[in-house]
Amino acid sequence: MASLLDAYQLVHDGVVALSVVERNGMRIDVEYCKGKIDWLDWKIAQAERRLKATQLYYAWDARYGSKLKYSSAPQLRSVLYADLHVKPFKQTEGGEESADEESLRQTGVEGIDHLLKMRKYKKVQDFLRGFLRYEIDGRIHPSYMLHTVTTYRSSSSSPNMQNVPKRDAEAMEICRRAIVPSLGCQILEIDFSGIEVAISAVYHKDPSMIRYLKDPTSDMHADTALDLFMLQGLNTKLKDMPGGPTLRQASKNGFVFPQFYGDYYITCAFNVACNWLKLPQTRDWRAGDGIKFNGAPIAGHLVSRGIEALSDYEEHVRKVENNFWGRRFPVYKRWRDSWHRDYQRTGGFEMLTGFRCFGVFGRNQVTNYPVQGTAFHCLLWTLIQLVNRTRGWRSKVIGEIHDSVLFDAHPDEVAELVALTKQVAEVELAKNWKWIIVPMRVESSVSKIDGSWASMRTVE
DNA sequence: GGAACTCGCCAC
DNA sequence: AAACGTGGCGAGTTCC
Numbered sequence: 183m184a185s186l187l188d189a190y191q192l193v194h195d196g197v198v199a200l201s202v203v204e205r206n207g208m209r210i211d212v213e214y215c216k217g218k219i220d221w222l223d224w225k226i227a228q229a230e231r232r233l234k235a236t237q238l239y240y241a242w243d244a245r246y247g248s249k250l251k252y253s254s255a256p257q258l259r260s261v262l263y264a265d266l267h268v269k270p271f272k273q274t275e276g277g278e279e280s281a282d283e284e285s286l287r288q289t290g291v292e293g294i295d296h297l298l299k300m301r302k303y304k305k306v307q308d309f310l311r312g313f314l315r316y317e318i319d320g321r322i323h324p325s326y327m328l329h330t331v332t333t334y335r336s337s338s339s340s341p342n343m344q345n346v347p348k349r350d351a352e353a354m355e356i357c358r359r360a361i362v363p364s365l366g367c368q369i370l371e372i373d374f375s376g377i378e379v380a381i382s383a384v385y386h387k388d389p390s391m392i393r394y395l396k397d398p399t400s401d402m403h404a405d406t407a408l409d410l411f412m413l414q415g416l417n418t419k420l421k422d423m424p425g426g427p428t429l430r431q432a433s434k435n436g437f438v439f440p441q442f443y444g445d446y447y448i449t450c451a452f453n454v455a456c457n458w459l460k461l462p463q464t465r466d467w468r469a470g471d472g473i474k475f476n477g478a479p480i481a482g483h484l485v486s487r488g489i490e491a492l493s494d495y496e497e498h499v500r501k502v503e504n505n506f507w508g509r510r511f512p513v514y515k516r517w518r519d520s521w522h523r524d525y526q527r528t529g530g531f532e533m534l535t536g537f538r539c540f541g542v543f544g545r546n547q548v549t550n551y552p553v554q555g556t557a558f559h560c561l562l563w564t565l566i567q568l569v570n571r572t573r574g575w576r577s578k579v580i581g582e583i584h585d586s587v588l589f590d591a592h593p594d595e596v597a598e599l600v601a602l603t604k605q606v607a608e609v610e611l612a613k614n615w616k617w618i619i620v621p622m623r624v625e626s627s628v629s630k631i632d633g634s635w636a637s638m639r640t641v642e
Numbered sequence: 643g644g645a646a647c648t649c650g651c652c653a654c
Numbered sequence: 655a656a657a658c659g660t661g662g663c664g665a666g667t668t669c670c
Contacts, residue, residue: 253665255649274649282650305651308664333660335654342662345653353652378654443658450658550659554654584654584660647668654660 183617189536193328196562199569199579200326200336206578207323208343208590211362211634215310218356222307229299236293241265252300255281262289302353309357312341326582328562332547333555334537335584336562344583346635354636361635363590367577369629370596371638372603373586374561380620381557382442384534386517387619390510395620406510407433409502410454411480412487425475432458432473437499441506444546451499455492459484518549534617535559560611560622561585567606572599593631600626600641 230252233239242250242261251257258281262268270279271288279285283301286294316322324343326336338344346361347353363369374380376395379402383391394402404420407413407429413420420426436454455461459481460472473480489495507515525531525548530540533552537559543551565587569579577595581588591599604624612618626641 251666253650254667255665256667276648278649280649301650305664309652312663330662331660335660337661338653339662342653345651345662347652349653357652440658444656445658446656448657544659545656546659554660558654586654643670645669648666650664652662 183534184536184615186536186538189334189533189538192535192559192562192566193334195566196328199566200328200582202569203565203579203581204323204325206580206590207318207321208580208588209321209362209364210313210317210360212314212317212320215314215360218360219307219310219314222303222310222356225303226300226307229296229303233293233296233300236296237266238291238293238297252297253304258297262286262291266291302350306347306353306356309341309346310360313360316341324581332539332541333551333558334533334535335554335558336582338582343581358636359634363629363632366593366631368591368593368596368631368633369635369638370577370589370591370599370626370641371586371628371635372589372600372607372624372626373583374557374607375623375625377557377560377585377622378553379442380622381560382514382553383620384556384617385521385552386514388511388513388517391514392620401430403434403438404430406438406502406506409505410437410499411475412484412489412498413475423476425473425477425480428458428473429475429480437502437506441503443550447499447503448496450503451496452492454499455495461492518545521552522548533559534615558584560607560615560618561587563611563614564603564607567610568599568603571602571606591628596628596641 238261242257245261245265246257256278259279262281263270263279266289268289268291271285272280274280274282283298286298313322316324322341324338325340326338328334328336330337336344347357361369379391380395383395391402394400401419401421404426407420408416410433411429413429416423420430432454436458437450440450440453458473461481475483484495484498489498521531522545525543530538531548531552532538533556535556537555539551539555561582561584565579565582568587572579575595576592577599578590579587580590587603589599603626607624608622611622627638628641629635629638
């Protein structure tokens with residue numbers, strides 16, 4: 183196990199390496215940004231024109247007139263929850279009625295769609311404006327900090343390059359198109375696959391989790407999906423069936439990962455029902471036209487198995503949760519309990535990388551911090567090696583996003599960079615830290631020559 | 643007029 | 655027992 187001095191050395195070397203990354207900076211397409219910002223102005227104005235013909239705008243204008251601000255949550259709250267007598271869907275942290283996207287969609291008020299469009303395009307515009315704000319000679323030089331985060335992860339600012347849209351296809355395309363390689367070069371991104379799950383295993387050492395990680399033919403998310411959607415007994419692999427990949431994704435993002443972070447069955451059931459099964463407000467499963475499996479709505483299948491309302495599904499997910507922790511990953515569960523008990527006794531804990539956390543933390547924080555921190559330290563160690571061993575290359579490390587490294591890569595060096603990163607991350611890392619007892623894997627994707635960060639294809 | 647706070651929302 | 659972890663940032667708002 184690593185000492186406190188080892189932890190210090192990692193931060194020291196990390197700061198030095200990241201200073202090189204900052205100096206390298208990344209090229210942005212200034213003319214593209216300017217043109218797109220204007221286009222977004224037009225899109226925002228278009229959405230505003232449409233909003234102005236709706237019930238929502240009518241009520242908003244009636245109360246606020248010339249003081250109306252589309253981005254004011256307090257104004258929107260008054261209009262919706264006082265004037266239009268909408269029933270609040272949930273509260274904010276500060277105890278107010280929420281006006282976030284989820285709550286707004288629940289209201290069913292005419293005009294909400296246009297307001298959300300305005301919000302979205304404004305948000306995208308802010309990213310492009312942020313790039314231009316920090317542009318010098320066609321490049322930006324985002325800062326990377328190692329001293330700001332409780333878990334000893336990194337953070338990024340000025341601009342923050344660690345939260346550029348990816349999930350929403352349109353927002354992703356618009357924002358990432360702005361990030362381009364040096365002339366004649368390519369953007370190369372290499373990321374650890376599933377590193378937080380792997381790192382959790384080096385702490386809890388749950389044998390069935392380790393089996394999943396070591397056996398590439400096994401699939402934890404698919405197996406859990408069978409429980410979640412009552413599909414046990416299939417004779418074909420879930421992934422190979424129509425709708426199977428979607429069910430697997432629902433299981434992964436709606437149940438497995440939230441459970442690892444400390445979520446519980448009530449919210450998991452609700453989110454799976456709303457986001458994947460498309461459970462309508464009537465709470466009638468049959469009315470849903472959500473994801474299909476083998477051509478039929480999965481909601482219909484669940485109805486045929488006696489799940490007729492959300493409360494039935496909650497009860498089912500409670501059993502899935504009990505099975506998940508009690509039968510599938512009991513050792514993981516026991517680790518969380520004992521890790522938390524030790525924290526309660528001592529007031530702190532130490533990561534395998536030597537970093538120490540002392541303070542007042544909740545249970546989920548205590549069990550999540552070591553995983554999140556240690557996973558990042560694997561990336562940081564790799565990045566340090568890459569920066570130091572590519573000195574004098576035409577390719578440069580230009581960024582880092584918690585479990586991935588970004589290069590501005592010369593075409594002649596792409597293959598070498600991929601090979602070097604694989605060697606460092608998949609072989610040398612585990613030699614440096616003997617406690618890495620599960621396989622580490624990286625995946626690479628690359629843009630075309632002179633192509634932007636928006637169009638990345640997998641490297642075989 | 644600026645500091646501090648809340649809210650909403652993007653990433654991993 | 656507790657109930658999804660970590661950030662940065664823009665905008666609005668409140669406080670001094």
